[in-house]
Amino acid sequence: MTATASENTGKKLIALTFDDGPSYYTQGLLDGLKERGAKATFFIVGSRVKAYDETIRRAYAEGHEIAQHTYDHPALTTKTDDQIRWQVNYTDELLDECLGMDMDYLLRPPYGDQNSRVLSVIGCPAVIWSIDSCDWVSLNQYSVRDTIVNQAFDGAIILVHDIHRTSIPGALMAVDILQDWGYEFVTVSELYRRRGVTMEDGVKYYSCKPNGTDYGAVEAPEICSRVVPGGCEVSIYGADGAEIYYSTDGSFPNQKYTSTVFISETTQFRAVAAFGLNRDRSPVTETTVEVKLLETPILRSAGGFFYLESLVEGMKIHYTTDGSVVSMKSPLYSDPIPWFTGTVQCFGTTDGGSSPVETHHVSESGNIFADISPDRWYFAEMDRAVSLGLLKGEGNNVYAPEEKLTRAAFATLLYRVAEAKGVDCELLQEQSPFTDLLPETWYSEAILWAAEREVLLGYPDGSVRPEEEITREQMCVMLCRLLKYIGQDLPEAEPEFTDANEISSWAYASVGSICATDLMHGNGNGTFAPMATATRAEATAVLLRLYEHLS
Numbered sequence: 387m388t389a390t391a392s393e394n395t396g397k398k399l400i401a402l403t404f405d406d407g408p409s410y411y412t413q414g415l416l417d418g419l420k421e422r423g424a425k426a427t428f429f430i431v432g433s434r435v436k437a438y439d440e441t442i443r444r445a446y447a448e449g450h451e452i453a454q455h456t457y458d459h460p461a462l463t464t465k466t467d468d469q470i471r472w473q474v475n476y477t478d479e480l481l482d483e484c485l486g487m488d489m490d491y492l493l494r495p496p497y498g499d500q501n502s503r504v505l506s507v508i509g510c511p512a513v514i515w516s517i518d519s520c521d522w523v524s525l526n527q528y529s530v531r532d533t534i535v536n537q538a539f540d541g542a543i544i545l546v547h548d549i550h551r552t553s554i555p556g557a558l559m560a561v562d563i564l565q566d567w568g569y570e571f572v573t574v575s576e577l578y579r580r581r582g583v584t585m586e587d588g589v590k591y592y593s594c595k596p597n598g599t600d601y602g603a604v605e606a607p608e609i610c611s612r613v614v615p616g617g618c619e620v621s622i623y624g625a626d627g628a629e630i631y632y633s634t635d636g637s638f639p640n641q642k643y644t645s646t647v648f649i650s651e652t653t654q655f656r657a658v659a660a661f662g663l664n665r666d667r668s669p670v671t672e673t674t675v676e677v678k679l680l681e682t683p684i685l686r687s688a689g690g691f692f693y694l695e696s697l698v699e700g701m702k703i704h705y706t707t708d709g710s711v712v713s714m715k716s717p718l719y720s721d722p723i724p725w726f727t728g729t730v731q732c733f734g735t736t737d738g739g740s741s742p743v744e745t746h747h748v749s750e751s752g753n754i755f756a757d758i759s760p761d762r763w764y765f766a767e768m769d770r771a772v773s774l775g776l777l778k779g780e781g782n783n784v785y786a787p788e789e790k791l792t793r794a795a796f797a798t799l800l801y802r803v804a805e806a807k808g809v810d811c812e813l814l815q816e817q818s819p820f821t822d823l824l825p826e827t828w829y830s831e832a833i834l835w836a837a838e839r840e841v842l843l844g845y846p847d848g849s850v851r852p853e854e855e856i857t858r859e860q861m862c863v864m865l866c867r868l869l870k871y872i873g874q875d876l877p878e879a880e881p882e883f884t885d886a887n888e889i890s891s892w893a894y895a896s897v898g899s900i901c902a903t904d905l906m907h908g909n910g911n912g913t914f915a916p917m918a919t920a921t922r923a924e925a926t927a928v929l930l931r932l933y934e935h936l937s
């Protein structure tokens with residue numbers, strides 16, 4: 387991807403640098419540089435970072451290099467080693483905090499003042515200059531322009547200060563002229579990187595004259611995606627030797643890219659190729675990767691075969707039956723699969739979209755479960771309840787075993803047991819007496835049946851609140867009422883639990899009777915947890931005991 391060195395040797399490169407800012411004038415300078423496609427380097431004074439944090443972030447986002455100029459601009463040769471370190475490290479911290487990244491910064495010693503001691507202490511490359519615009523002396527835009535233009539040479543580093551009003555138009559006029567003469571304005575790091583010169587800590591740099599090498603500007607990375615099960619896999623390709631950073635939240639790309647990124651929803655990617663995040667970097671590439679998530683295929687069993695079906699037109703279904711992870715390379719479904727006990731994993735694709743992967747477990751009795759794995763404690767019980775017709779899924783083999791039990795779900799379970807045991811299940815009236823019970827819901831019949839037999843009571847306000855979670859003591863009460871309706875004699879017993887005092891008075895006798903009948907149990911640690919809500923799986927276990935009890 388990188389242009390070879392020989393192709394580019396003709397480019398004249400020059401580095402504009404701005405010291406002592408940012409200031410009130412810097413935003414205007416950034417506008418001018420942006421208009422001209424010119425890059426610059428800002429040697430920022432630490433004490434100004436907080437007041438101009440927005441300006442610094444803008445400069446960085448627009449591809450300029452952020453560098454440092456100590457905290458409060460002392461002549462470093464007059465400072466102790468510790469004082470120098472503090473000046474440099476504290477400014478480094480302030481810039482990191484401002485930009486939200488941990489980065490390295492080039493340093494320019496104030497006044498260009500340094501010696502071998504200073505250079506050994508700063509711990510980074512020291513950038514001096516080869517052309518001084520003398521803008522702070524002239525305070526005249528034409529003088530600034532002429533001073534720069536008259537001394538310009540290929541590889542020069544130009545010193546300007548963005549704290550003087552006249553320096554901004556002066557520098558921009560110089561950019562116009564030098565661009566006409568074929569100069570490309572680059573950051574200091576880009577100047578050295580392109581000419582193959584490695585900048586070293588504690589070394590002074592004044593200019594970087596042409597040496598026959600130009601690696602060229604860093605090209606923007608390419609963002610590619612391909613459909614995989616349940617989403618897309620995104621790959622980012624950048625220039626040889628460059629690091630790639632990306633973001634998915636609209637911020638500046640600052641997450642290091644190391645391998646493909648999986649996404650399951652449409653995502654905006656931004657990426658940059660860089661030789662160090664604060665050094666020479668490419669323009670930002672921005673791409674929205676569309677994810678078209680489709681309905682998962684349905685697994686159905688009939689007549690000794692499994693059928694994989696999809697409502698999505700043109701969907702191709704990949705599947706495995708050996709427990710291995712399904713992928714785009716897995717076999718395509720065409721003919722019914724002979725019945726077996728084990729695992730069917732599948733997903734579907736169309737052009738540009740895919741469904742999530744679904745894993746279906748087939749029990750020995752031939753029931754299919756998409757959300758219950760055979761290693762769960764309740765697998766056998768739920769399997770039995772399904773075989774007995776007491777439990778029906780929510781479609782596509784989903785049973786939601788860990789979901790909290792609602793009044794509607796428990797009423798439905800009781801209704802099915804009653805049905806299976808030949809208990810009278812006829813509805814006396816078709817009209818619902820409840821304000822919040824819609825007809826034609828999966829539970830409306832069961833709730834009406836339970837209400838007519840006073841197994842489930844409505845609330846005084848006329849509601850029956852089918853979606854409300856049901857507590858364990860409420861389960862006991864409903865079980866008692868059902869058994870009484872059937873005409874069963876229930877033993878009277880005290881609930882023998884350490885938290886028996888937490889049982890509501892209206893439920894106390896029911897909890898005692900139901901536990902004495904062995905339909906429900908304590909928690910093993912001597913408690914009953916009357917106010918807890920059971921899961922659908924726990925309720926299924928209770929239901930099977932009721933089924934046995936009624937035999």
Ligand code: NI
Pocket residue numbers: 405406455459496497
């Ligand atoms: Ni300065």
